[in-house]
Amino acid sequence: MTSTPLKIAIAGLGTVGGGTVELLTEQADLLAGRAGRRLEIVAASALERPAGLALDGVQFFTDARVLAREAEYDVLVELIGGASGVALDVVRAALERGKSVVTANKAMIAHHGVELARLAEQTGANIGFEASVGGGIPIIKSLREGLAGNRVTKVMGILNGTCNFILSTMQDTGRDFADVLAEAQALGYAEADPTFDIDGIDTAHKLAILASLAFAMPVSIDAVTCEGIRHVSALDIRYAQELGYRIKLLGVATISDINGEMAVECRVYPAMVPLSFPLAHVGGPFNAIVTEGDFVGRTVLEGRGAGARPTASAVVADLMDLATGRVGPTFGVPVDRLEPRPTAPRGTGRSAWYIRLMVRDEPGVFADIAAALRDEKVSMEQIIQRGRAPNQTVPVVMTVHETDEAAMLRAVARINGLSSVAEPPRLIRIESL
Numbered sequence: 001m002t003s004t005p006l007k008i009a010i011a012g013l014g015t016v017g018g019g020t021v022e023l024l025t026e027q028a029d030l031l032a033g034r035a036g037r038r039l040e041i042v043a044a045s046a047l048e049r050p051a052g053l054a055l056d057g058v059q060f061f062t063d064a065r066v067l068a069r070e071a072e073y074d075v076l077v078e079l080i081g082g083a084s085g086v087a088l089d090v091v092r093a094a095l096e097r098g099k100s101v102v103t104a105n106k107a108m109i110a111h112h113g114v115e116l117a118r119l120a121e122q123t124g125a126n127i128g129f130e131a132s133v134g135g136g137i138p139i140i141k142s143l144r145e146g147l148a149g150n151r152v153t154k155v156m157g158i159l160n161g162t163c164n165f166i167l168s169t170m171q172d173t174g175r176d177f178a179d180v181l182a183e184a185q186a187l188g189y190a191e192a193d194p195t196f197d198i199d200g201i202d203t204a205h206k207l208a209i210l211a212s213l214a215f216a217m218p219v220s221i222d223a224v225t226c227e228g229i230r231h232v233s234a235l236d237i238r239y240a241q242e243l244g245y246r247i248k249l250l251g252v253a254t255i256s257d258i259n260g261e262m263a264v265e266c267r268v269y270p271a272m273v274p275l276s277f278p279l280a281h282v283g284g285p286f287n288a289i290v291t292e293g294d295f296v297g298r299t300v301l302e303g304r305g306a307g308a309r310p311t312a313s314a315v316v317a318d319l320m321d322l323a324t325g326r327v328g329p330t331f332g333v334p335v336d337r338l339e340p341r342p343t344a345p346r347g348t349g350r351s352a353w354y355i356r357l358m359v360r361d362e363p364g365v366f367a368d369i370a371a372a373l374r375d376e377k378v379s380m381e382q383i384i385q386r387g388r389a390p391n392q393t394v395p396v397v398m399t400v401h402e403t404d405e406a407a408m409l410r411a412v413a414r415i416n417g418l419s420s421v422a423e424p425p426r427l428i429r430i431e432s433l
């Protein structure tokens with residue numbers, strides 16, 4: 001065992017920061033045994049000093065920027081959050097001093113990852129961000145190291161614990177959206193501003209990071225199209241269950257040859273997944289990620305995607321790599337070898353769809369809907385309408401066979417224009433692998 005500890009400064013002592021302090025304290029001997037040196041917290045910062053954390057002898061700062069600039073540490077752990085502002089300032093300050101950084105901040109990596117990776121290369125520092133995607137699931141390490149022998153063609157996952165908790169709890173209990181979101185916040189799963197979770201932005205940040213690692217391209221949030229779960233109603237969740245599906249918020253990144261160029265498509269959207277699908281049974285705050293590589297085929301990783309202890313597990317994994325010198329370029333290859341990729345044009349993909357209409361129950365409605373689908377060559381699979389309620393608004397649910405997205409959108413626009421259709425149709429993709 002070397003007598004030189006890894007000196008750690010932690011900026012941010014909330015859910016993840018608190019969990020990280022607990023892990024480093026409770027498992028101190030185990031970690032030292034594995035790393036051959038102790039991992040020692042020497043400085044910490046938060047807006048207020050939290051009670052109940054074992055921080056005796058740790059230098060405490062209320063200004064994280066001062067901590068980053070002045071404290072004596074080997075690695076700065078950034079657990080404040082936010083794409084820019086204080087978080088970005090402290091990370092830049094540490095890297096400029098040649099100090100390594102570990103962060104759980106997917107927003108910052110998605111927006112500033114390339115700049116920070118370049119800065120780290122210039123000053124000889126390293127950046128670990130395992131906690132930024134999939135919580136405790138070692139997906140960053142998997143893509144960067146475990147799958148390094150493959151051309152990865154697809155990464156698809158449930159990447160937001162809050163949304164998965166909301167969707168699966170609504171399905172299992174019939175409770176309403178706002179109530180379940182409040183519980184996710186109380187459990188420490190949600191972002192400081194939970195609209196990042198429910199509008200799919202957090203998933204988009206994570207998907208941008210995964211796409212960068214999978215396809216060796218510069219991380220870019222601009223390449224990701226994003227739809228959240230705000231419009232997924234309890235009614236759709238019930239119909240999904242009846243039809244043998246689960247609704248999941250997915251992030252999907254693919255690379256394929258389009259007109260001789262390897263183009264990337266990154267999309268976040270709620271999807272219906274069949275029960276046979278590897279992601280269908282992933283419930284609560286769990287995440288799961290499916291990857292496809294040319295030699296390995298499919299791999300699936302599943303685990304807790306949010307919360308203090310699982311996320312601390314990922315933070316400490318990065319600290320252990322730094323303690324033992326298992327380090328490399330931030331995105332697997334030096335920044336100059338990351339290759340920008342064109343974005344696949346929208347509307348070229350094919351899939352099956354679920355459509356829910358609210359229609360006035362009057363003669364001729366079905367003929368008009370069927371005509372719109374027929375004209376766009378969309379082939380109906382099944383239709384559900386229960387009971388009769390003449391001249392009242394009733395739900396009509398259809399599923400259609402695999403079809404071009406552009407044709408589906410045209411058919412839905414035409415259906416939306418029918419006088420008997422009372423609300424904009426709800427369209428949810430039915431996913432297949």
Ligand SMILES: NC(=O)c1ccc[n+]([C@@H]2O[C@H](COP(=O)([O-])OP(=O)(O)OC[C@H]3O[C@@H](n4cnc5c(N)ncnc54)[C@H](O)[C@@H]3O)[C@@H](O)[C@H]2O)c1
Nearest residue numbers: 012013014015016046047064079080081104105306307311
């Ligand atoms: N909560 C999770 O399950 C989870 C999981 C993975 C990643 N993350 C990410 O980890 C980071 C932290 O999340 P959290 O849930 O622990 O947040 P949190 O709100 O619980 O804690 C934030 C901490 O930062 C401190 N802080 C806030 N503003 C500050 C400022 N201006 N200057 C200095 N300190 C400031 C607060 O005092 C607090 O100690 C975020 O980037 C988040 O996206 C969270």
Ligand SMILES: N[C@@H](CCO)C(=O)O
Nearest residue numbers: 160161162189190191
């Ligand atoms: N708010 C995030 C935290 C984990 O990144 C989630 O719910 O998944």
Ligand code: NA
Nearest residue numbers: 130133135137
């Ligand atoms: Na992870």
